[in-house]
Amino acid sequence: MPEDYKDEVLSRRWFLAATAGAAAGAAVSDAASADTLADVPPREPGADLSGHSERSRFVMISRIPEATPGRRNVDPGDAINSKTPLDKLVGALTPTDLHYERSHAGVPDLDPAKHRLLMHGMVRKPLVFTVDELKAMPSISRTVFIECTGNGWENWKKADENLTVQNTHGLVSTNEWTGVPLKFLIGLVEKEAGSTWMLAEGDDAAGVARSIPLTEEIVEEAFVAYGQNGEPLRPAHGFPIRLVMPGFEGNLNIKWLRRLKFGDQPWMTRWETARYTQLLANGKARQFQLRMDTNSVITSPSGTMEIKPGYNRVTGVAWSGHGKIAKVEISTDGTETWSEADLNGPVLSKAQTRFGMDWAWDGKPTKIVSRSTDEQGNVQPDRKTFIAQTGTNALFHYNAQQTWSIDATGRVRNVLS
Amino acid sequence: MPEDYKDEVLSRRWFLAATAGAAAGAAVSDAASADTLADVPPREPGADLSGHSERSRFVMISRIPEATPGRRNVDPGDAINSKTPLDKLVGALTPTDLHYERSHAGVPDLDPAKHRLLMHGMVRKPLVFTVDELKAMPSISRTVFIECTGNGWENWKKADENLTVQNTHGLVSTNEWTGVPLKFLIGLVEKEAGSTWMLAEGDDAAGVARSIPLTEEIVEEAFVAYGQNGEPLRPAHGFPIRLVMPGFEGNLNIKWLRRLKFGDQPWMTRWETARYTQLLANGKARQFQLRMDTNSVITSPSGTMEIKPGYNRVTGVAWSGHGKIAKVEISTDGTETWSEADLNGPVLSKAQTRFGMDWAWDGKPTKIVSRSTDEQGNVQPDRKTFIAQTGTNALFHYNAQQTWSIDATGRVRNVLS
Numbered sequence: 001m002p003e004d005y006k007d008e009v010l011s012r013r014w015f016l017a018a019t020a021g022a023a024a025g026a027a028v029s030d031a032a033s034a035d036t037l038a039d040v041p042p043r044e045p046g047a048d049l050s051g052h053s054e055r056s057r058f059v060m061i062s063r064i065p066e067a068t069p070g071r072r073n074v075d076p077g078d079a080i081n082s083k084t085p086l087d088k089l090v091g092a093l094t095p096t097d098l099h100y101e102r103s104h105a106g107v108p109d110l111d112p113a114k115h116r117l118l119m120h121g122m123v124r125k126p127l128v129f130t131v132d133e134l135k136a137m138p139s140i141s142r143t144v145f146i147e148c149t150g151n152g153w154e155n156w157k158k159a160d161e162n163l164t165v166q167n168t169h170g171l172v173s174t175n176e177w178t179g180v181p182l183k184f185l186i187g188l189v190e191k192e193a194g195s196t197w198m199l200a201e202g203d204d205a206a207g208v209a210r211s212i213p214l215t216e217e218i219v220e221e222a223f224v225a226y227g228q229n230g231e232p233l234r235p236a237h238g239f240p241i242r243l244v245m246p247g248f249e250g251n252l253n254i255k256w257l258r259r260l261k262f263g264d265q266p267w268m269t270r271w272e273t274a275r276y277t278q279l280l281a282n283g284k285a286r287q288f289q290l291r292m293d294t295n296s297v298i299t300s301p302s303g304t305m306e307i308k309p310g311y312n313r314v315t316g317v318a319w320s321g322h323g324k325i326a327k328v329e330i331s332t333d334g335t336e337t338w339s340e341a342d343l344n345g346p347v348l349s350k351a352q353t354r355f356g357m358d359w360a361w362d363g364k365p366t367k368i369v370s371r372s373t374d375e376q377g378n379v380q381p382d383r384k385t386f387i388a389q390t391g392t393n394a395l396f397h398y399n400a401q402q403t404w405s406i407d408a409t410g411r412v413r414n415v416l417s
Numbered sequence: 418m419p420e421d422y423k424d425e426v427l428s429r430r431w432f433l434a435a436t437a438g439a440a441a442g443a444a445v446s447d448a449a450s451a452d453t454l455a456d457v458p459p460r461e462p463g464a465d466l467s468g469h470s471e472r473s474r475f476v477m478i479s480r481i482p483e484a485t486p487g488r489r490n491v492d493p494g495d496a497i498n499s500k501t502p503l504d505k506l507v508g509a510l511t512p513t514d515l516h517y518e519r520s521h522a523g524v525p526d527l528d529p530a531k532h533r534l535l536m537h538g539m540v541r542k543p544l545v546f547t548v549d550e551l552k553a554m555p556s557i558s559r560t561v562f563i564e565c566t567g568n569g570w571e572n573w574k575k576a577d578e579n580l581t582v583q584n585t586h587g588l589v590s591t592n593e594w595t596g597v598p599l600k601f602l603i604g605l606v607e608k609e610a611g612s613t614w615m616l617a618e619g620d621d622a623a624g625v626a627r628s629i630p631l632t633e634e635i636v637e638e639a640f641v642a643y644g645q646n647g648e649p650l651r652p653a654h655g656f657p658i659r660l661v662m663p664g665f666e667g668n669l670n671i672k673w674l675r676r677l678k679f680g681d682q683p684w685m686t687r688w689e690t691a692r693y694t695q696l697l698a699n700g701k702a703r704q705f706q707l708r709m710d711t712n713s714v715i716t717s718p719s720g721t722m723e724i725k726p727g728y729n730r731v732t733g734v735a736w737s738g739h740g741k742i743a744k745v746e747i748s749t750d751g752t753e754t755w756s757e758a759d760l761n762g763p764v765l766s767k768a769q770t771r772f773g774m775d776w777a778w779d780g781k782p783t784k785i786v787s788r789s790t791d792e793q794g795n796v797q798p799d800r801k802t803f804i805a806q807t808g809t810n811a812l813f814h815y816n817a818q819q820t821w822s823i824d825a826t827g828r829v830r831n832v833l834s
Binding site for chain 1: 442443444445448451452455457460461463464466469471472473475478479480481482494496497498505506507508509511512513514515516518520522523524525527528530535537538542543544545546553554555556557558593594595605618621622624643644646647648649650652654657675676678728729732761763765773775
């Protein structure tokens with residue numbers, strides 16, 4: 001390698017990739033054959049320009065509608081969630097049409113001209129807003145992850161070795177959301193100082209409704225969104241408006257938002273009594289465990305993939321409801337030793353962060369694991385510790401380290417640890 | 418407004434919005450009627466969950482394929498570009514299928530299994546890479562704008578008052594791109610120290626090819642992308658691979674990239690001699706004016722929109738090929754006075770930044786203008802200064818301040834200044 005690049009390239013993290021055959025490539029014997037390869041064959045003009053740039057016919061990428069844990073390949077009518085194909089994505093953003101879906105009564109078909117947002121309860125000026133009125137207000141845009149509190153439940157009790165990372169972790173996605181700060185709306189309706197809780201209710205047939213504590217953090221960061229990755233929300237993601245609650249349970253990000261009611265205590269809806277409570281080992285239920293914890297998962301290599309000995313790029317995503325990801329460590333020897341991964345910047349608070357590391361696999365069976373640490377010092381727990389603390393009755397907030405086992409043939413499988 | 422919000426909300430930039438009727442909303446007479454409004458009407462379950470979240474049938478949003486300046490509503494076959502609907506977008510990101518298109522021979526239908534990238538010329542190890550080999554290499558993701566050097570040409574000589582901001586500025590978009598750093602590839606083929614230029618050629622029927630100077634900035638920042646907003650590139654945007662050149666002319670971001678040749682001087686292709694040269698006032702042509710300058714445009718209110726007296730949120734996007742946007746100023750009185758707009762964070766280098774400002778329109782005819790300044794101190798020029806320096810023979814790198822005139826009826830029109 002030439003002097004002028006040796007220091008810059010080889011002395012850096014790329015050394016391994018450059019020397020372990022990352023870029024096998026095919027050598028070109030001589031300049032003459034290179035020129036031959038360089039010749040441009042005559043070609044016909046391509047397709048006309050269009051109003052929308054659709055996907056290539058060679059790209060097969062979609063979510064998988066699933067029923068309750070373990071029930072895959074069900075009728076769409078039985079599906080309760082549709083998971084993001086993390087194994088086929090790159091970067092930190094999730095394509096708008098592949099953001100995971102989770103609904104309790106399907107996707108309503110709402111007319112934005114008729115939809116309204118009611119704000120009432122412990123306020124001095126109860127108001128009803130049209131969608132156009134909301135769009136005319138001061139707005140903010142923020143890129144954040146939204147995660148179903150059930151993400152990871154596939155691995156609570158056992159590990160199906162045939163699961164992909166889409167199956168195990170496909171209920172988290174990251175989009176840029178745009179809308180009106182909750183704090184601005186609260187100022188307009190003149191919330192009473194004594195109001196410490198807010199009920200957010202959706203306009204779907206299930207009327208999903210959650211009680212949200214009005215902490216300073218939530219009042220500062222929550223917003224009523226009408227935009228997603230630059231365009232209006234998609235129906236499956238709350239069109240025409242949804243609540244966005246950075247860092248908190250997906251089901252608090254109420255889709256098809258129809259009203260916000262203010263009060264001085266939680267409403268104890270069925271969504272926080274019958275559902276979304278955490279049944280602990282001692283049989284007691286934990287309610288209002290709202291924040292999503294520090295998490296990460298290796299998306300490549302991952303479940304059902306096959307790798308070859310030699311250079312492999314290990315990459316994945318990490319996220320935390322506590323703020324920014326500070327560090328991601330990767331073990332390629334079943335947690336005996338750990339190495340720090342590269343984080344792709346900018347690292348945003350409460351958004352997925354892409355991490356990566358070069359690795360030369362020696363061809364021997366092993367296990368690869370990732371472990372994230374956020375800016376508040378929260379470390380993603382190993383499975384033993386997590387289960388010891390939470391038990392196996394629970395269904396939510398699973399953030400244990402994900403282990404992928406690799407056998408001598410290079411086949412990657414989902415295992416518990 | 419209650420004590421506990423007065424300081425936090427009213428003393429801030431939202432004061433105007435909160436008092437000028439931003440959030441008209443409809444008052445709810447009393448608690449009883451609020452409860453009535455709150456009642457949830459019985460509803461049928463919604464649509465089944467799906468593999469992809471499509472747009473609402475109520476959302477009409479698309480690009481406009483256009484021919485040369487002034488020729489709109491042409492047959493798709495005659496279109497040479499397809500513009501992003503900036504007037505209908507929010508935030509900083511452009512929806513993947515709405516990223517602007519500009520091509521010289523349509524969109525080729527390439528099979529990623531057969532596509533190759535040849536790297537040759539002044540290198541010690543000429544190599545040919547498959548797309549899978551590139552995807553296995555160290556990668557980076559970066560959110561940047563790509564702008565056609567012809568963006569803005571509609572307003573070079575005259576202003577058609579019926580143009581929208583999609584017509585005048587729709588040839589710039591911002592996506593998250595993922596790929597292999599050029600620097601890593603250069604290290605693999607062992608570029609000779611004497612090579613100071615690189616030829617990038619596309620695999621479309623036109624074989625678009627540009628000579629790129631290997632400055633430190635370009636070697637550090639350019640990359641060969643295979644990912645766009647989390648997924649594989651769309652065919653219209655270079656599938657399976659394209660060159661991404663943050664901050665430089667869109668046509669340098671070679672789509673359908675088939676080879677990179679290294680040399681010690683530019684190749685003087687027809688794309689840099691017959692096309693993409695700037696004909697100056699004195700009749701001389703400026704070649705290799707590669708960097709896109711500091712720019713901004715108000716997207717709302719903008720061409721053909723109609724506004725009402727009272728509160729209006731003024732918003733738009735600003736971008737610069739020199740780095741980050743440092744400041745955006747808005748004039749609502751035809752450039753007599755300027756106010757600083759809010760910038761939505763994080764402000765990224767060489768990416769579009771969303772800006773906004775509250776404004777109470779008094780109902781009198783006026784003109785609104787935006788002016789951006791980047792971190793290197795470059796200020797977006799007013800039209801007079803820009804034309805005085807560049808003349809009207811040129812077609813490229815138009816970054817003069819955009820003026821929207823508003824008449825007594827609230828109708829917004831495109832004017833020169």
